[in-house]
Amino acid sequence: MAQMNTRVLLARRPADHLVAADFEVDTQPLGTISEGQFMIKNLYLSLDAGFRQWMNEGSGDNYLESMPLGEPVQSIIMGTVVESRNPEYPEGSIVMGRTAWEQYSIADGSDLMSIIEPDPAVELHEYLCSLGPSGMTAYFGIMDIGQPKQGDLFVINAAAGGIGCIAGQIAKAEGCSTVGIAGGTEKCQWLQDILGYDQVIDYKSAQPFEQQLQHVAPEGMDIVYDNVGGSMLTTMLGQLAENSRIILCGAVSQYERDGGHEAVGNMWELITKRARAEGFMFSDHVDRYPEAIDYITAMLKAGSLVSPVNWSEGIETSGQAFIDMLAGDNLGKCLIKL
Numbered sequence: 196m197a198q199m200n201t202r203v204l205l206a207r208r209p210a211d212h213l214v215a216a217d218f219e220v221d222t223q224p225l226g227t228i229s230e231g232q233f234m235i236k237n238l239y240l241s242l243d244a245g246f247r248q249w250m251n252e253g254s255g256d257n258y259l260e261s262m263p264l265g266e267p268v269q270s271i272i273m274g275t276v277v278e279s280r281n282p283e284y285p286e287g288s289i290v291m292g293r294t295a296w297e298q299y300s301i302a303d304g305s306d307l308m309s310i311i312e313p314d315p316a317v318e319l320h321e322y323l324c325s326l327g328p329s330g331m332t333a334y335f336g337i338m339d340i341g342q343p344k345q346g347d348l349f350v351i352n353a354a355a356g357g358i359g360c361i362a363g364q365i366a367k368a369e370g371c372s373t374v375g376i377a378g379g380t381e382k383c384q385w386l387q388d389i390l391g392y393d394q395v396i397d398y399k400s401a402q403p404f405e406q407q408l409q410h411v412a413p414e415g416m417d418i419v420y421d422n423v424g425g426s427m428l429t430t431m432l433g434q435l436a437e438n439s440r441i442i443l444c445g446a447v448s449q450y451e452r453d454g455g456h457e458a459v460g461n462m463w464e465l466i467t468k469r470a471r472a473e474g475f476m477f478s479d480h481v482d483r484y485p486e487a488i489d490y491i492t493a494m495l496k497a498g499s500l501v502s503p504v505n506w507s508e509g510i511e512t513s514g515q516a517f518i519d520m521l522a523g524d525n526l527g528k529c530l531i532k533l
């Protein structure tokens with residue numbers, strides 16, 4: 196009997212909030228590889244909130260096309276090469292790259308594909324978390340744009356998520372005082388108890404966000420790591436210290452907005468505070484990944500980095516796990532184990 200491949204397709208354009216019916220589980224006979232290609236048996240799928248943006252109609256831009264309907268949902272994956280007609284990716288290699296929510300992927304070495312040479316002292320899935328895109332995003336955002344100095348006040352939103360967990364701990368290791376922003380009392384307690392944030396803000400509490408921000412940063416924030424955008428970013432720009440740095444990493448509050456991203460206010464503050472706001476994509480830094488991997492591996496081995504994973508199991512769970520992540524039901528990096 197033919198080998199089958201179960202995939203999760205983007206069945207229709209999400210209306211605003213993603214729902215389970217936007218996805219469809221589909222099983223097909225496994226395809227065959229051509230010259231230059233190889234077949235990956237996927238071990239783990241990474242759920243990355245940013246992909247939500249490219250599920251929208253007309254969302255194609257300089258970075259990615261809109262995800263096509265009826266095709267598997269794009270995703271960063273890790274897996275083992277089980278068949279190869281590409282000498283650079285021999286059978287048995289462990290690889291990571293951008294393919295899709297599927298049990299098997301056919302790849303040709305493009306789309307962020309690389310071979311992983313795992314350190315036996317590090318758990319393999321870390322190469323999709325702290326040593327993968329989330330860790331690279333956290334590290335380069337902080338080091339290149341944040342440029343942390345001893346005693347800086349570092350404030351990050353979506354602090355309990357895949358990027359947030361790692362970024363908060365790197366900032367702390369660099370001598371910053373850290374503030375994590377997340378939704379819910381229990382989540383905020385977890386940020387302090389498990390991830391070691393110095394202070395927290397529950398943006399869903401009854402106390403206005405602006406007041407809480409003024410309380411934790413009366414002299415202003417030196418570094419803002421922004422994963423959320425929109426009105427939260429507007430409020431944060433109103434509470435900057437002089438010469439502050441704003442790391443524009445993501446805009447998760449905006450991906451599900453009907454009618455596109457809302458305007459961000461308080462831009463005048465950047466001028467009077469001599470602040471610098473800069474966007475980036477983790478993939479800009481492929482050549483420097485070894486620097487980040489060395490830094491984060493050393494933290495993992497020293498036991499000074501907690502790298503929490505919010506696990507789901509089975510390809511069929513991908514859609515609901517992605518929906519739950521956007522709703523903030525995750526503690527740490529969301530991974531699907533296949």
Ligand SMILES: NC(=O)c1ccc[n+]([C@@H]2O[C@H](COP(=O)([O-])OP(=O)(O)OC[C@H]3O[C@@H](n4cnc5c(N)ncnc54)[C@H](OP(=O)(O)O)[C@@H]3O)[C@@H](O)[C@H]2O)c1
Nearest residue numbers: 243244245356357358377378422445446447448476477523
């Ligand atoms: N620039 C890059 O290269 C790059 C690479 C990867 C990811 N990113 C960006 O990094 C951010 C985090 O991505 P991730 O994959 O690690 O996801 P994640 O942080 O694990 O999950 C998303 C989190 O965002 C928070 N959130 C959702 N809606 C929100 C809202 N309206 N207001 C405030 N918080 C909200 C939720 O936590 P709460 O409980 O706190 O609400 C949720 O857990 C995203 O913006 C993503 O686009 C950028």
